[in-house]
Amino acid sequence: MVKNVKNIFFDLCEVFINGMYWGGEMGRLVEQRFGIPVDEFKKKDSGESWELWKKLNRGEIKEDEYWQKIVELNSWNVQPEDFIQCTRDALKVEIPGTLQLATELKLKGYRLFLVSDLWNEMRDAVLAAHPWIPQLFEKCYFSCDFGQVKSEPDYFEKICEDAGVDPAESLFVDDYDVNVDRAKGAGMRGIVFKTATQLSADLKMAQ
Numbered sequence: 001m002v003k004n005v006k007n008i009f010f011d012l013c014e015v016f017i018n019g020m021y022w023g024g025e026m027g028r029l030v031e032q033r034f035g036i037p038v039d040e041f042k043k044k045d046s047g048e049s050w051e052l053w054k055k056l057n058r059g060e061i062k063e064d065e066y067w068q069k070i071v072e073l074n075s076w077n078v079q080p081e082d083f084i085q086c087t088r089d090a091l092k093v094e095i096p097g098t099l100q101l102a103t104e105l106k107l108k109g110y111r112l113f114l115v116s117d118l119w120n121e122m123r124d125a126v127l128a129a130h131p132w133i134p135q136l137f138e139k140c141y142f143s144c145d146f147g148q149v150k151s152e153p154d155y156f157e158k159i160c161e162d163a164g165v166d167p168a169e170s171l172f173v174d175d176y177d178v179n180v181d182r183a184k185g186a187g188m189r190g191i192v193f194k195t196a197t198q199l200s201a202d203l204k205m206a207q
Contacts (some may be wrong), residue, residue: 002206005189007165008105011174012116015193016098017126019090026090033086034078044070044158052149057117059144063087066119084121091126099195102136105203113163114140115172139163150179156186171206173199181192 009017019025027038038045049070056066068082096154104172106112116124123142127133133140141159148158158173167187174180180190191202 002171004205005110005206007111007113007163007167007170007172008102009113009115009141009159009172009183009188010102011172011176011193012114012118012126014175015090015173016092016095016102017038017130017148018095019087024103025093026086027105029086030083031123034076034077034082036076040074044074054149055137055185056119057132057143057149058147059120063121071115073187087122091122091129094130095196098193098199099132099136101196103199106136110161111165112137113140113159115150115159115174116142116197150174150182156183158187160188177185 006069013019014024014100017024023154027041030036030041031038035129041051052061052066052069054065055061061086063084065082070076071078071080074090102112114133116123123144141162144157150156156172157167160170172180172183173191173193174183175193177192180192183190189206191199191206193199
């Protein structure tokens with residue numbers, strides 16, 4: 001058991017599913033199918049496009065509206081439904097080893113929670129494709145239900161309060177170091193995820 005840690009909050013994409021963002025399966029599919037280089041595709045996560053992304057993940061706009069605006073902003077010759085299909089195909093690819101490791105952690109007595117910036121339609125698709133999610137996690141904090149994304153102030157304080165846990169007894173695992181730093185700022189411990197093997201080793205070092 002990790003010393004003084006009772007609760008582990010996991011990110012979903014790029015931790016369990018290699019998928020929704022430009023650096024994962026989504027970026028590879030977009031480049032393969034539409035000829036849009038990954039470096040170009042990732043530019044959508046900045047400026048006006050980034051504000052649209054946050055609105056999508058907070059559940060304020062629907063995914064077809066989001067992708068239509070992204071297509072227009074970038075002058076891409078791709079239909080919104082084609083991007084949507086890429087997201088559905090990408091979410092099927094799981095990161096090797098993470099599910100097994102999390103299952104072992106649950107059996108050891110840790111309380112597990114899922115924290116994910118995910119929009120309404122994708123939340124439903126993810127839960128349909130991965131029925132183990134509600135079985136593994138005590139509660140899922142999807143941004144579309146919570147009304148906030150991880151980059152917003154007090155986010156981690158609020159999820160700890162909602163879960164009824166002490167941040168000092170909680171650990172956050174995410175592939176994005178900035179999010180891990182935000183969790184640490186709320187009094188949690190944190191590990192930046194790279195692989196399941198690396199995460200297992202880091203957890204043992206934290207004991």
